[in-house]
Structures are given as structure tokens and as C-alpha cells.
Amino acid sequence: MTYCVALKLREGLVLCSDSRTNAGVDHIASFRKLSVFDIPGDRVIFLQCAGNLASTQSVINILRHGIQHEERHILNVGSLFEVAELIGRTIRHVISRDEGQNQGIDFGCNILVSGQIKGDEPSLFHVYPQGNFIEATEDTPYFQIGESKYGKPILDRVITWETPLAKGIQCALISMDSTLRSNLSVGMPLDTISYPANLLDNPGIRRLDENDEHFLKLRTAWSDGLKNLFNELPEFF
Template identity: 45%
Template sequence: MTYCVAIKLDAGLVFLSDSRTNAGVDHVSTFRKMTVYERPGDRFMVLQSAGNLSISQSIRELLPVEQVKDPEGGEPVTIWNARTMFDAARVLGQAVRRVHDRDAEALRASGVEFNAALIFGGQIRGEGMRLFQLYSAGNFIEATCETPYFQVGEAKYGKPVLDRVVRPDMPLAEAAKCALVSMDSTMKSNLSVGPPLDLVVYEADSFRSDKLVSIDMANPYFRMLHTSWGQKLREVFDALPDPVWDDAQAGTPLKVQEPQQRPLDKVTAQ
């Protein structure tokens, strides 16, 4: 399994992926889940993938050469000549469908479902940044101000911190820190997610990025974040008052259940 997260902000985009792949408990491998497509000064795009590794690798192989029809009757659209990120996402969706048409039936005959989840985002000159999540059918949704991030893979462990912290106007450095905390929380709770991690930070309207880094457990910043986050969580938890049960005790009591409410199931030994 894997975990990928991407965040769209006013200031730019943040992408973070792990690289662990499991094929059974005794076969753990490392494969990169993130690919950067860049033409400096013109376009910058990032693809992240989760799900069946053979499917996602096939999609990544097809994407640079995949084409879709131009609705205006011009030359076929590729990710390299697409005028908008929406058109580039259509090209990616077509690549997903092409791999599905080729492999899905054979996979199903072997008891394997066609499983791919993708995040695709970036910026093409002439429009603002955009971020999409694509599904196994090649269809997609787009991030909004109300939902400024996407996750694929083992999403549940890292979601709470994103929900509490991410906002569109936050600085890129804070968003990168939040993504790393989200990843650390996921790695703590799920052994199928692990380093090295790939982090890309893109500044709006730059059409390039020099903030691309691979992070392993020896990375000083990530080690500090891993240790500090656990300690600070414990300190905050310890600072919260314990629950009390009636008004006679200090603190804010839990309300005693009213008689008309359905009682809790309780078994008493005889």
C-alpha cells in the first residue's frame, strides 16, 4: 500500500508520497510513486499514484505520449500541448482507460481487480494552479477552496491533522510541515507506508520547482518532526483534564444520562 497527499494553496502546491510497496508480509519493496512533468517557463505537473503497482506504472509510461481529441478540431491534445490543466487531466483519464481496456479482463481472470487512484496537479501558463483526483474509471474531481487537499492510499491516519490545520492562505512551508506530520502519523499506524518520502513544493506562477527532495529516516528535520510531534501530542493530552462524573467534583462534568434516553447496554454478573 502507499500514502500520497497533495495540498493546493494560494501560494502554491505541496505534494508528498511514500515509496513502500508490499507484496505480502515478507516482501517489502521500494518504488517511487511520484513523477514530475516539467517544461520550465511553460508548465509544471506532478502525478502521484496508489493502488496496483503494475497498473500505475503502465499509466505513467503512457501519459507522456497519450492523446485525446481536441474538441475544437485542432491537433490531438497531450500533456505537453494542453492549454489547461483540465485538458491535461483528460489526457491522464484516457491513459487510465487505455490501460483498463488492455489489462482489466486478464487481471479479473486472475482474481485481481483493476485498482488505481491518482492525484494530478500543477499549472500551465495562462491559468491558475489546479489539482485533481482521478479514479479507476478515468473520471476525476477537482480541489476547491472548501476541499484544498487530496489523499490516496492509506488516507485515514493522516487526515485529522489536515482537516484541522490546512487552509488555503497558509504559507507553503507550513503546508509542507503539515503534510510531513500527516505522513508521520500514517507511518506510525500502518507498516505498509514507509520511507523514503518524495516531497515537492511548487510556488505559484513559477512553472518550475527547485524544492524536490527525497527524505529517509536519517533526515535531521524529519527525525526532529517525528520525535517532537509525538512528545507534543503527549504533552497536550496530559494537559487536558480527566472526565468527572457529577457536579460535586471540580471541572466540567459529563452529563448524567437522562432517564428518558435509551440506556447503555450493560451486563451484570449474577
């Protein structure tokens, strides 16, 4: 399994994904779930994937192939909405192709599509296995896919459209840390992106491993803060 979270804030986008794809006593595998497509100065598109690994890799490979060989592809359409449409159509194609070959296997996948195309504001979409999708708004400024339940409470309490980008990345990492502590199927390393609105370029993926100094300080401060707050709660009779 995996966990991915994406925030759409006034100042830009925040993305965080783990890299665990399989977990067991004798087999643990990691694959990057965060992909970037960009034309500097014109557009940048981020994809975060959860679900069947074969399906998600097929979708990414078809999209990359389309850039080279198709007349209409994600790097030349006019809006991120159209990008989400293309990705939804690709997901439907991949799942329809593979489901007929193997009975009883879930080939479903979810993809978070975010980024910015010149002339538009940054956008964030959740594309479902059925190929349909929804867009993040000021009222609902974040999406999660994968093992979402453990990291949701902190997002609900903290994240709003007005949350600064720097606080957004802190909150996304705390959300991820809560999931890491509660679910073995989500694991390090983590891939993060902090994208300021109108940059129109790839800001670079920052990879955090289990020894990353800044992540360790953040998770320790959060854990200690929760314990201290709990100890200060008024008694309940």
C-alpha cells in the same frame, strides 16, 4: 499499498508521497510514486499514484510515449483540466486492457494530478480508476489517495486555503508520519515537493529517508507536543 497527499494553497502546492509498494516478512519493495513533467517557463505537472503498480507504471509510460508520438499530449494541451482528461482516458484504457486478461485482480489506480500551466492558477485534481475526476477548491484544499484514514485528522484540523506553504509541508509530513506509525504498508523514503505559485518550473523532489535530520526533529516535536498536551487536559468525570 501507499499514501499520497497533495495540498492546494494560496501560495502554491505541497505534495508528499511514500514509496512502499509491498510489505511482508520476506519482501519489501519501494518505487517512486511521484513523477514530474515540465517545460520550464510554460508548465509543470506533478503526478502522484496509488493502486496497482502495473497499472500506474503503464499509465506513466503511455503518457511519456505520447509526448514523443502523439499530436495531443499532456505537454501541449491548454489547461490542467485537459491534462486530467487525458490521464483519465489513459487510466480507463489501461484498466480495460488488463482486466480482461486476469480475473480476480484489482487493476485500479488513483492519480493526483497537480501543477500549473502559464496563464492559469495552480490546480489539483483527483483522477479515479473510472477515469472521472474532481478538482480541489478553496473549501476543499487537499486530496489523499491510498491509506488515507490515519493522516486525515491533522489535515482536517489544520489545512485551509490560507495555510502558508511552509506550514503546509509540515502538516503534510505530520500526516505522513501518523500513517507510517499506524500502517506497515506505508514506508520510507518519502518524496516531497513544495511548489510556489507561478514558478512554472520543477522545484525538485526532495527525498527524505529514515535518517533525515529535519524529518526526525519534526516527528519528535509533534509526538512530544501531543503527549504534553494530553497530560494537560482537564480531568473528565
